[in-house]
Amino acid sequence: MPFECIGMPQGTKFTHRQSANTLKCSRSREDNRLIFQLFEENGGKVVGYVVIKHKFGDFLDDDRDELVYTKGAYGMSLMSVLPSYRSMSLGTLLVFIATREVQANGGRHLYIVNPLSDVFGFYLKLGFHPDPGGDAIRQQKIDEATNFTFLSENFVFATKLQIVRSHNLWRGQVDLLYTILLGKIAPLFQFHQPL
Numbered sequence: 713m714p715f716e717c718i719g720m721p722q723g724t725k726f727t728h729r730q731s732a733n734t735l736k737c738s739r740s741r742e743d744n745r746l747i748f749q750l751f752e753e754n755g756g757k758v759v760g761y762v763v764i765k766h767k768f769g770d771f772l773d774d775d776r777d778e779l780v781y782t783k784g785a786y787g788m789s790l791m792s793v794l795p796s797y798r799s800m801s802l803g804t805l806l807v808f809i810a811t812r813e814v815q816a817n818g819g820r821h822l823y824i825v826n827p828l829s830d831v832f833g834f835y836l837k838l839g840f841h842p843d844p845g846g847d848a849i850r851q852q853k854i855d856e857a858t859n860f861t862f863l864s865e866n867f868v869f870a871t872k873l874q875i876v877r878s879h880n881l882w883r884g885q886v887d888l889l890y891t892i893l894l895g896k897i898a899p900l901f902q903f904h905q906p907l
């Protein structure tokens with residue numbers, strides 16, 4: 713069962729030391745996806761969210777992605793902070809929450825599929841980097857798609873090839889990410905675990 717262990721309990725609160733604003737974390741599970749949201753404690757507005765996925769390799773659309781679909785591989789997606797709340801370390805806090813959860817569940821690597829180039833700098837600062845195996849996976853996918861051209865509808869093939877060619881995989885080593893993120897988050901936020 714994915715996400716059997718709880719790294720970040722429902723209702724954990726984070727008080728931003730400088731502003732004294734408190735944010736509350738909620739978690740909900742849908743199949744093998746776990747959704748974290750950060751709410752304002754007063755008012756209940758959602759200010760950011762992130763989704764983590766176990767065995768995220770199935771996004772690649774077949775069963776042969778041994779390099780990605782390995783034990784301990786988790787994916788992170790749909791990371792977002794409300795525009796008026798950006799540059800207050802909430803993005804960092806969300807990645808910290810995701811990493812803590814993945815670590816508690818034995819994850820070794822946290823992947824990001826097709827990160828937007830606008831935010832490469834953000835992910836690099838937190839300890840992510842292009843996946844060293846990413847090029848091999850991309851080449852493997854191109855080879856597979858090319859070799860099976862005759863089995864595909866033209867449109868589907870072209871679309872698939874385009875997706876594969878632009879496939880960009882980043883990842884971070886979970887224990888290392890956790891150390892980096894805790895170092896950034898601990899001075900900025902006070903944690904309150906629910907009773």
Ligand SMILES: CC(C)(COP(=O)(O)OP(=O)(O)OC[C@H]1O[C@@H](n2cnc3c(N)ncnc32)[C@H](O)[C@@H]1OP(=O)(O)O)[C@@H](O)C(=O)NCCC(=O)NCCS
Nearest residue numbers: 791792793798799800801802803804827828830831833834
């Ligand atoms: C990316 C995003 C989540 C960052 O959230 P945030 O709360 O503003 O980020 P933080 O305040 O935690 O920033 C952490 C560090 O990254 C830097 N940073 C933030 N966004 C950056 C960017 N786009 N490029 C380069 N560095 C960035 C910050 O300056 C900060 O640096 P510092 O530690 O030296 O001060 C937010 O901009 C967002 O929601 N963007 C739109 C959705 C999106 O692009 N999601 C990613 C999809 S792959």
